[in-house]
Amino acid sequence: MQFGPLPSRLSSSRSIVVLTGAGVSAESGIRTFRDSMEGLWKDFDPATLATPEAFDNDPATVTRWYDWRRLGCLAAEPNPGHTALAAFEQATVAKGGRFTLLTQNVDRLHQKAGSQNVVELHGSIIAWRCTKTGEEVTPPPQPMKEFPPRSARGGLLRPNVVWFGEMLPPAALAAADEALDTCDLFMSIGTSSVVYPAAAYIQLARANGAYTVEVNRDETSITRFVDISLRGNSGEILPELIKQLQE
Ligand code: BJW
Numbered sequence: 603m604q605f606g607p608l609p610s611r612l613s614s615s616r617s618i619v620v621l622t623g624a625g626v627s628a629e630s631g632i633r634t635f636r637d638s639m640e641g642l643w644k645d646f647d648p649a650t651l652a653t654p655e656a657f658d659n660d661p662a663t664v665t666r667w668y669d670w671r672r673l674g675c676l677a678a679e680p681n682p683g684h685t686a687l688a689a690f691e692q693a694t695v696a697k698g699g700r701f702t703l704l705t706q707n708v709d710r711l712h713q714k715a716g717s718q719n720v721v722e723l724h725g726s727i728i729a730w731r732c733t734k735t736g737e738e739v740t741p742p743p744q745p746m747k748e749f750p751p752r753s754a755r756g757g758l759l760r761p762n763v764v765w766f767g768e769m770l771p772p773a774a775l776a777a778a779d780e781a782l783d784t785c786d787l788f789m790s791i792g793t794s795s796v797v798y799p800a801a802a803y804i805q806l807a808r809a810n811g812a813y814t815v816e817v818n819r820d821e822t823s824i825t826r827f828v829d830i831s832l833r834g835n836s837g838e839i840l841p842e843l844i845k846q847l848q849e
Pocket of ligand 1: 707791796819834835
């Protein structure tokens with residue numbers, strides 16, 4: 603693949619922000635959010651399950667769906683795209699640069715690959731929390747026994763993710779804003795760029811003068827205004843790009 607001026611841009615950038623979405627984990631076998639679903643869940647629409655209203659109306663179905671997905675995330679392994687981003691962070695930091703990975707993914711695969719400065723914008727499916735006390739728990743890696751599950755204090759447990767209509771964690775929003783303020787290179791990888799506020803981050807970075815890059819299997823709404831658009835699988839493009847940087 604031809605990367606044009608990107609390798610030299612990446613090498614000379616002092617503060618890099620990477621925004622990732624479900625496409626980065628697709629090659630680890632995790633379905634993207636807007637893929638059709640299979641099996642038990644083929645009759646359910648993720649966009650209607652990922653809401654506080656769905657949980658209030660039918661907590662058993664919602665938590666069963668999330669527990670099924672949680673087990674899939676725990677069983678998944680990082681793919682070469684995750685590993686390349688971790689290596690890129692390490693190389694950037696080693697030469698005194700700044701690297702912030704903003705992820706919309708809830709699967710924790712970036713951390714499993716070794717990424718350090720990860721901001722979980724939409725929370726994590728691995729952690730759950732009590733709706734009564736707010737206490738966070740990490741359920742064991744086996745299927746849950748009751749749906750909806752309950753905490754030791756008797757409250758319903760829910761995944762510690764951000765549903766539509768809910769606020770993102772304030773600390774994650776603050777970390778993202780701070781990184782975007784200083785970033786000179788912004789990469790959007792494997793996201794359809796339709797969910798806010800993350801979808802607006804590329805515009806903020808551009809307004810601050812950052813060079814913008816997209817890596818995606820398909821064209822998206824941001825493709826036409828990024829400085830460089832790389833079309834293909836992130837698990838193939840990112841390792842190739844990082845390899846060129848090291849040559
Ligand atoms: C590959 C690939 C490969 C495949 N290689 N690429 C401003 C305007 C309009 C609306 C709003 C707005 N501000 C807020 C809203 C409301 C709402 C929103 O954005 N709605 C839109 C749908 C219009 N936002 C919110 O409610 C947020 N809260 C908020 O802003 O609070 C304040 C507020 C509330 C209400 C009103 C106003 C203000 C919260 C958003 C929470 C999103 N939560 C979810 C679920 C998380 C839990 C779970 O996992 O179940 O997060 S929704 C879902 O979408 C998930 C994802 O993180 C998120 C983004 O999806 P992503 O990652 O982009 O995945 P896909 O599947 O869409 O795309 C995959 C991409 O990969 C594709 O492009 C493929 O081509 C590509 N791909 N394989 C490279 N191998």
